[in-house]
Amino acid sequence: MSGRVVSGRSFTVVVNPAADGAAAVHPLARRLRDAGADVAVEHTRSLAHAAELARAAAGAGRVALAVGGDGMAGAVGGALAGTGSVFGIVPAGRGNDFARQLAIPAAPDALAPLLLDGTPRAVDAIEANGVAxxxxxxxxxxxxxxxxxxxxxxxxxxxxxxxxxxxxxxxxxxxxxxxxxxxxxxxxxxxxxxxxxxxxxxxxxxxxxxxxxxxxxxxxxxxxxxxxxxxxxxxxxxxxxxxxxxxxxxxxxxxxxxxxxxxxxxxxxxxxxxxxxxxxxxxxxxxxxxxxx
Missing domain, CATH: 2.60.200.40 (Tumour Suppressor Smad4)
Structure with missing residues (x-):
């Protein structure tokens, strides 16, 4: 036996292929897979499509990971607000302000252990004219x-x-x-x-x-x-x-x-x-x- 601890989480990585954040996917996905996690990468066509992918991931019992800035985090998190589904943010955009507020690290070596073994934290969302x-x-x-x-x-x-x-x-x-x-x-x-x-x-x-x-x-x-x-x-x-x-x-x-x-x-x-x-x-x-x- 290798002694490696296999992660019980599976992840759907939601990323805009045209964004600079796409480059952040590969080193992080490698670390997650090395820990035994199932990782699927989905490329988005729009923020609305990102929300669809997040809901599909949650419906399959997977953790949706929003790769990008605040717009992508808002699309994925907003789609899952109030559902009880777990999601994560990979800070890789221009602003990353919500990730900054929650002290979510960007470096793959620091982020991967949090995604693999971290306990989900309950935080507030907001609704603007009916949109989370x-x-x-x-x-x-x-x-x-x-x-x-x-x-x-x-x-x-x-x-x-x-x-x-x-x-x-x-x-x-x-x-x-x-x-x-x-x-x-x-x-x-x-x-x-x-x-x-x-x-x-x-x-x-x-x-x-x-x-x-x-x-x-x-x-x-x-x-x-x-x-x-x-x-x-x-x-x-x-x-x-x-x-x-x-x-x-x-x-x-x-x-x-x-x-x-x-x-x-x-x-x-x-x-x-x-x-x-x-x-x-x-x-x-x-x-x-x-x-x-």
Whole structure:
């Protein structure tokens, strides 16, 4: 006998073959297979197809692994929210903000043991206009920046977001928001409103430094009006969360948030842009079973 411990888990790896994260599959799959795990790799055609693959894997008793960034994690995790099915994230995208919040490692040597032997952790999901997502929902200049970043063909990763943010801020007009948190209404004129399950968004920025993904609450961050130089300062302060101490920034906690604006604005979720305001965001306590530390 070899003495090798054979994993009792089987995995379906859900990966976009066009993404940079595809390269992360091979070393991880090799380590999982070396431990005796059954590993199937499925290539996606779209985020909707990724959700279908995740549901099929769960139906077969397999662990779905989302390989990519927050969009892929949101597609797979959102499809399995509330089902009791176990899934994992292989951080290999531009942002990886939800994985960062949960301290999920990217290196195959560190990630493989967690996937093989880790105990599933119950964490919250959120629902935005009826669609389950993971990290945060945001409406304002950051969603506009995300639109520019997603359309960029010359820049990748954080560089695309920095360029998109610069373009969005320079062209921004203050928006008049009505934000209702657990029935309490706030009227603000400003830059953005973020309903955060994860403390991170926008490629590692700590938009909600006190947010937890397992407390059954959303941290609602409202960045009010001020000079554009002020907002650029806020962007720098997002690196460590100091922005929440500014008088222009309000933080409220609650279970349900409705965000409305006096003009048409996009909202973003998990790095994608699903629609325009209004959006109603609800926390789904403990809806995810994820292999995380």
């Amino acid at each position: 997502v993971l990290g945060s929902v945001y409406a304002g200049v950051d969603a506009v920046a995300g639109r520019y970043a997603n359309r960029s063909r010359l820049l990748r990763g954080s560089a695309s977001y920095y360029a998109g943010a610069l373009r969005a801020v320079l062209g921004w007009r203050p928006a008049d928001y009505r934000v209702t948190v657990d029935g309490v209404e706030y009227r603000e004129r400003g830059y953005t409103v973020v309903a955060a399950n994860s403390g991170y968004y926008g490629f590692g920025r700590r938009i909600a430094p006190d947010a937890r993904a397992d407390d059954g609450l959303l941290d609602v961050v409202i960045v009010g009006d001020g000079p554009k130089t002020m907002f650029f300062s806020v962007m720098r302060e997002l690196e460590d969360g100091r922005h929440v101490h500014r008088p222009q920034v309000r933080v409220v906690r609650g279970r349900e948030v409705r965000i409305e604006a006096a003009r048409e604005l996009p909202y973003g979720a998990d790095g994608e842009l699903p629609g325009t305001l209004p959006v109603t965001v609800r926390v789904l306590p403990g809806a995810l079973r994820i292999l995380a530390p």
